[in-house]
Amino acid sequence: MPTYQYIAINVEEGCPRCRKGFDLRRPVDRAPLTECPLCKKPVKKVITSVNTPRLTKPMSLSDAKSAGFTVLEKRIDGSYEKL
Numbered sequence: 001m002p003t004y005q006y007i008a009i010n011v012e013e014g015c016p017r018c019r020k021g022f023d024l025r026r027p028v029d030r031a032p033l034t035e036c037p038l039c040k041k042p043v044k045k046v047i048t049s050v051n052t053p054r055l056t057k058p059m060s061l062s063d064a065k066s067a068g069f070t071v072l073e074k075r076i077d078g079s080y081e082k083l
């Protein structure tokens with residue numbers, strides 16, 4: 001079951017819980033939460049990058065190699081050359 005993070009749309013109106021944001025475990029097939037379970041003020045889902053970490057910068061070839069990746073370059077004849 002994924003955990004979603006919610007936060008009050010109007011942070012001034014929310015209770016201390018949703019003003020700071022809260023996590024909620026919720027089945028995928030359930031509709032997204034639209035109001036705070038405590039104060040019933042509207043909340044919105046926060047898109048977190050917990051499961052999909054973003055790279056802050058493109059990985060260079062040397063970075064990839066030093067990180068232990070095997071870097072393959074496609075050659076003109078269609079085969080792959082290990083760099």
Ligand SMILES: [Zn+2]
Pocket residue numbers: 014015016017018019036037038039040041
């Ligand atoms: Zn609230």
